[in-house]
Amino acid sequence: MAEKNYAGVTVAVDADGFLEDPSLWTREIAEGIAEELGMTLTDRHWVVLEFIRKDAVDQGEPPGVRRITKLTDVSMKEIYKLFPKGPGILASKLAGYGKPQGCV
Amino acid sequence: MTDGMENDHGMPRKVAIICSKGSLDMAYPGLILANAARMMGIEAMVFFTFWGLDIITEKKVDKLKAGMVGNPSAPLPHMLAGLPGMESFATSMMKKKIQGLDIPDIRELLETLDAAETDLYACKMAMDMFGLERDDLVPEVKDVIGAMDFFQHAEGAQTFFI
Numbered sequence: 501m502a503e504k505n506y507a508g509v510t511v512a513v514d515a516d517g518f519l520e521d522p523s524l525w526t527r528e529i530a531e532g533i534a535e536e537l538g539m540t541l542t543d544r545h546w547v548v549l550e551f552i553r554k555d556a557v558d559q560g561e562p563p564g565v566r567r568i569t570k571l572t573d574v575s576m577k578e579i580y581k582l583f584p585k586g587p588g589i590l591a592s593k594l595a596g597y598g599k600p601q602g603c604v
Numbered sequence: 605m606t607d608g609m610e611n612d613h614g615m616p617r618k619v620a621i622i623c624s625k626g627s628l629d630m631a632y633p634g635l636i637l638a639n640a641a642r643m644m645g646i647e648a649m650v651f652f653t654f655w656g657l658d659i660i661t662e663k664k665v666d667k668l669k670a671g672m673v674g675n676p677s678a679p680l681p682h683m684l685a686g687l688p689g690m691e692s693f694a695t696s697m698m699k700k701k702i703q704g705l706d707i708p709d710i711r712e713l714l715e716t717l718d719a720a721e722t723d724l725y726a727c728k729m730a731m732d733m734f735g736l737e738r739d740d741l742v743p744e745v746k747d748v749i750g751a752m753d754f755f756q757h758a759e760g761a762q763t764f765f766i
Contacts, residue, residue, distance in 0.1 A: 564643075565643050566708065566716070575719070576715075576716055576719035576720065577719040580642070580719065580720050580721065583645075584645070585645040586642075586643055586644045586645025586646070587643060588640070588642075588643025588644055588645075589643070589644055589645075590645070603636050603639075603640055604636070604639065604707060604708060604716075
């Protein structure tokens with residue numbers, strides 16, 4: 501199992517760099533992953549990430565892109581601007597969860 | 605794998621999907637695949653040709669039917685599939701199922717693809733055959749192009765024919 505160090509904390513990650521244990525996630529870890537991806541997190545990114553954190557606990561799995569855009573004020577257009585390299589997996593990764601299983 | 609979608613040659617990954625059928629059950633696979641590609645940060649384009657044009661024709665997009673006749677997987681005896689009303693019945697069953705699973709309808713999928721900057725193209729020759737004009741198509745369509753233009757746009761893309 502691979503390990504990564506973000507903001508002084510060592511966490512286990514899978515082959516694609518997703519946190520193995522979402523409960524170890526902190527905002528500092530998200531900032532660390534973002535830096536690794538060459539991204540700077542803005543307030544609008546945090547709207548998405550905080551929704552994922554909450555929704556994944558409520559639903560037992562991380563939400564897909566459509567669900568995020570339906571239940572936050574972030575539009576489909578905006579979420580692609582926020583995560584140009586793919587909102588489907590990157591948002592979930594930054595929020596400390598694995599890939600969403602849904603197709604939309 | 606998740607940061608920067610590139611192929612083995614270091615070029616951005618890209619998919620080109622050809623939708624050639626206009627039934628509800630043939631419309632979903634192409635559009636869902638294109639959307640999945642975009643969600644993963646892979647460039648995507650969809651080329652609608654022949655009956656696939658129905659998917660992007662304003663008057664037809666909300667009325668696509670589940671294909672039952674000639675479909676060996678149709679959930680009813682083949683002899684009955686062609687009877688009046690059967691197609692509408694199967695279509696409404698499928699639409700109910702789709703709604704129940706919270707899967708977007710075709711129009712919403714086209715809007716989603718547009719918002720995700722997927723290039724949607726209509727086939728020029730098929731448009732001429734069916735007597736369609738640009739104004740007959742949904743606004744999300746980027747351009748009407750020929751087969752050779754398709755290959756130009758699809759350079760380096762993984763291509764799917766549906």
